[in-house]
Amino acid sequence: MAEIIIMPKLGFNMNEGKLVQWYKNEGNTVSKGEPLFSVETDKTNMDIEATENGVVKKLLIREGDKIPVTLPIAVVGGADEDVSALIEDAIGQLSGGGAAPAAEEEPAAAPAEAKKAEAKPAAAPKTEGGRMKITPRARRVAAENGLSLEGIQIEGTGWDGGICEQDILDYLESTAIKATPVAQAMAKAEGIELETVTGTGINGKIMKEDVEKALAAKAKAPAAEAACTCQEGEKKFSPDGKEILEEVPYAGVRKVIGDRLSESKFTAPHLYFTQKVNLEKLLEIRKQVNGAQEKKTSVTDYIAKATIIALQKYPDMNASLVGETIVKYKSVNLGIAVASPTGLIVPNIKDSQNLSVVEISKASSPLFEKAREGKLAIDEYTGGTFTISNLGMFGIENFTAIINPPEVGILSISSTKDEPVVVTKEDGTKEIAIKPMMNIQVSVDHRIIDGLLAAQFVTEIKTLLENPISLLV
């Protein structure tokens, strides 16, 4: 049975593939499992194996050609099979002939998404010697409109079949989502993606009413997705008979927190290190500082300072994994987790690397206040480089935090409690004394932070906190 071989989609973000090499020529026999060709994706080269036995009847693209995924690249069939119809079909698909009838049947009120797809003919643009055939003017117009020509699918109608200015203008026109200014402003304010809205105006233009409809649908959606409940009088029951107290949509801030933390926990392999810190000296110094000035400092302010110093000493901890690159930051934007009415939020102190303890205290107090009132501005809770989370005030012995992505670490701070500890006196003898002790734990992303570094980092913080004079000089 003859079949069309297509350019495979080898990754979620792969839109086109480059044929690196044909392992078979036209007329060669190929067995199932034998490599047929090699494809270059944005990350790597991959060999693709034949899925059936047969003979290579036709190779439709050349080595080095780039072509959108799912388009035909070859026809394989039985040795004596007539595959001319299939080849014709494949060539038709390559030149975009197949797309037209479907487009004509599109209803007037098709979503913008569908219109977008229709605007792109399936055929790859003509090239000459591997270079896209496009006029200088078309290039300029594309650049002026921020249109990237990389892998673009436009049929050239200009000189010698090349892409001309009009082709670019038509493409821009066809891909632009048409919406009235009011609809655009509304969608922006409500955070609605225009791509998802169905336009009912002329030529599918998105009107104010369409955005309103989309808003209403969005509000309804969580309820519709909630577990099916069977009502019985005033009481609500789950399908398996449990009485329900309350149903709350998993949406908004709750969903953002949930999605981010699951992403963090599922993608970053977490690794944890705990240290016990003797706060005797720090509490004494804090008492003196607070006695000497108006602005009262908190334990958190000192821990923040110690963390900032440690981050500067170990900049690998003050980093993000961005795609394929580990980005280490010079700025320390220290995030401090706060419970807000809508849920957990982490405002951060921008460029905290040069701040003193008192300055940290002054910078963080208004952020905490705003967070508790739910009034933080976006830039006040985004752009952090490391987070500390202090639950000491709730008497927690020890806890483990999930990294706040895209950061690579988080420091959990538990409560300070008087504990019997073994202390070494000046003469070398040991005794048991009562000291204020606190657990701190660092969680790190093991993809880029190894255990030794994390251990050094958390120990550095412990050392700084136990010798607090270093935090003040």
Next chain:
Amino acid sequence: MKEITYAQAICEALDEEMERDENIVMLGEDIGFIGGNFKTTVGLMEKYGDLRVKDTPISEQGFVGMGVGMALTGLRPVVELMFSDFLLVAADQVINQMAKIRYMSGGQANVPMTIRCPIGAGRSSAAQHSQSMQAMVAQFPGCKIVVPSTAQEAKGLLKTAIRDDDPVIFFEHKMEYNKKYQLDDIVEPIPLGKARIAREGKDITIVATSSMVMKSEEAAEKLAKEGIDCEVIDLRTIVPLDKETIIESVKKTGKLIVADEAHERCGIGAEIAAAVADDIFYYLDAPCGRVNNPNVPLPFSPALEFPLIPSADKVYEKVKTYFK
């Protein structure tokens, strides 16, 4: 407004200028008694006398050189060559003397002289009398090159050429002489170096010289019926070249054709195409095209001659290649 021929418009320009300035004298073959081979000087000898309108022997090198000498002494000679092909006979006087004297004398002397000569094929004048020499002389610095289109344009430009204090070569088109044109009663001198937009359009720019302007307008009329909106620029002068007008137009249309009757090779079309690519490469939406005589001698036989001449149809066909 009156209806007169192109030749009469030239004659009017000469007459009005001679009337205005008694330093203007004319030299040429058959310009006096006969009134010019193409009837461009009818009645001028009777009016201004044989001292100011001088029939010369068949000696282009001699009387062009004479004109240069007259110009140096303060006269304003207008020298007629019966065919532009004869510029080659007088080439040394034209290129090495007339065009060079201001430079060679360090600006101490200038040559306020105009050479008039007809170009173009279409009269079975054969290979030595049918050429269009405008691009060839444009190669050399030192003189201005005028290629007028209509009778009105020819009259206005000739007046300016005669008044110019430096040498000008003025190319009339021999197939235009007997054509009738509407002419304003008073034609003011037209400045040299400023092209004229003969027809406004947005789809393609056709830069044309001499009679190619009228042929391009004719093609543009036909193309307009097919929805192709041509802009036709009457170049007026090759030197100085009005790049600004051309570039403004091509910026708008993105496409350029240059229509000129001279041979295609190393012609004014190549010069303009290169200038445009230099200045506004990223505005070009197609290669620059040319409509010219092919690179072959022009034959005597009308059956062979006519198919070679760039016509309105050829401009039309050329434009069509851009809108397939």
